[in-house]
Amino acid sequence: MTGGIPGISAASTASATATATATATAGIPTLDRLAAEGATGALHGCVGALYLTDGAVVHAESPVVPDMGWRLTAGGRLSPEAWEEAVAEGGPGYRAGNLLVERGRLSRGELELCHLSALFDAAYFVLSPLDRSQHAPDRFLGEARHWLGPIRPVPVPVLQREVGRRRRLLERAWPCPEVDAAPVVPVSDGDRGGPGPASGRQAVLAAADGVRTPVQIARALGRSAFATLLDVRRLAAAGLVRTPRADAPALPGPPPPTAPEISLLYRIRDALEAL
Amino acid sequence: MTGIDGCLAEAMTIPGARGASLVDWTSGLALGEAGEGPGRDHESAAADAAELARLAFENSAFTAADTARTGPVEDLIVTARGSYHLLRFVETEFDSSVFLYLWLDRAEANLAVALFRLKGLTERLVLA
Numbered sequence: 424m425t426g427g428i429p430g431i432s433a434a435s436t437a438s439a440t441a442t443a444t445a446t447a448t449a450g451i452p453t454l455d456r457l458a459a460e461g462a463t464g465a466l467h468g469c470v471g472a473l474y475l476t477d478g479a480v481v482h483a484e485s486p487v488v489p490d491m492g493w494r495l496t497a498g499g500r501l502s503p504e505a506w507e508e509a510v511a512e513g514g515p516g517y518r519a520g521n522l523l524v525e526r527g528r529l530s531r532g533e534l535e536l537c538h539l540s541a542l543f544d545a546a547y548f549v550l551s552p553l554d555r556s557q558h559a560p561d562r563f564l565g566e567a568r569h570w571l572g573p574i575r576p577v578p579v580p581v582l583q584r585e586v587g588r589r590r591r592l593l594e595r596a597w598p599c600p601e602v603d604a605a606p607v608v609p610v611s612d613g614d615r616g617g618p619g620p621a622s623g624r625q626a627v628l629a630a631a632d633g634v635r636t637p638v639q640i641a642r643a644l645g646r647s648a649f650a651t652l653l654d655v656r657r658l659a660a661a662g663l664v665r666t667p668r669a670d671a672p673a674l675p676g677p678p679p680p681t682a683p684e685i686s687l688l689y690r691i692r693d694a695l696e697a698l
Numbered sequence: 699m700t701g702i703d704g705c706l707a708e709a710m711t712i713p714g715a716r717g718a719s720l721v722d723w724t725s726g727l728a729l730g731e732a733g734e735g736p737g738r739d740h741e742s743a744a745a746d747a748a749e750l751a752r753l754a755f756e757n758s759a760f761t762a763a764d765t766a767r768t769g770p771v772e773d774l775i776v777t778a779r780g781s782y783h784l785l786r787f788v789e790t791e792f793d794s795s796v797f798l799y800l801w802l803d804r805a806e807a808n809l810a811v812a813l814f815r816l817k818g819l820t821e822r823l824v825l826a
Binding site for chain 2 (some may be wrong): 494495497498499500530531532533534535536537539540543575585588589592623624644645646647649650653
């Protein structure tokens with residue numbers, strides 16, 4: 424999820440200016456192969472995109488995950504104006520991230536921490552989609568770059584190991600993936616005497632209104648979507664939120680309000696270029 | 699200090715330092731590392747340290763928010779026969795779950811000095 428209109432428009436312009444040598448290589452471009460080839464470009468599909476530079480992952484975006492702009496502005500670290508300024512001025516040169524540091528808006532450490540957190544968060548949902556009928560991205564747009572610019576590239580094997588570890592963490596916490604995509608319904612037990620849930624989970628529980636799904640709660644809190652998912656699983660394990668029946672029809676839930684359909688943006692761009 | 703690598707390089711100058719890493723305790727992922735990791739390697743040490751961090755961070759006995767103090771747990775100190783393991787939580791003004799993990803040779807290290815240096819390091823990491 425990009426943080427508001429400026430992010431989206433800069434993203435599409437930036438990709439549009441990239442020299443697009445779309446993807447006619449044989450076979451489905453897999454992450455392993457792109458890493459081995461040292462590829463540069465975007466591996467994209469309807470669940471999001473992974474951006475690679477020289478075979479390492481430099482950015483990930485997923486419509487269900489709060490992006491960096493959202494994270495930095497939700498807690499008040501940056502004003503929306505400061506973020507938009509960096510996107511508008513640094514985006515065309517693919518260096519919006521570095522511009523934030525050069526202008527003294529963020530320390531390099533903050534930029535790296537916030538970006539890595541957003542990158543791993545999005546990559547989890549790109550490679551392990553919530554909607555089980557979706558699959559990981561399989562289209563590759565060569566030479567596409569992201570407007571944030573490279574910040575701290577992540578080797579593909581590190582990313583894949585981390586996604587696997589996150590899957591196992593969820594499974595260990597409460598082996599019911601049904602809670603991941605369903606509205607979070609608190610169980611009112613009227614008993615507030617016992618030890619309450621830990622601080623992060625308390626915020627998630629307080630935001631659970633029986634309508635919002637875990638990723639919508641994450642967005643409302645400006646928080647990691649994976650951490651929120653893990654909290655919801657732990658709350659379910661503790662009996663504090665309801666676990667939907669496995670055979671119940673999955674409630675699709677409304678799509679996040681301003682989610683860019685990335686593959687659609689790519690199709691529009693391709694069509695414009697074909698004119 | 700230039701970001702994560704600069705922070706870790708400085709951590710390695712703390713007397714007795716054998717290894718340092720910056721770890722996300724939600725999952726146990728090492729975001730960066732320097733020097734050597736205790737026992738096996740950085741990656742498994744990071745995952746183990748993250749378990750400890752999460753237990754401390756998420757249990758009400760340690761996190762009871764008296765007064766208006768921010769950031770409930772600051773450091774975790776594990777003393778072993780030959781080494782110290784120090785974990786220092788990094789406070790950020792955006793959502794994060796990160797700590798700096800320092801592994802020290804007990805014979806060479808000074809615990810008070812190391813804790814003091816670690817505090818300064820984590821503060822400057824996020825100081826614009």
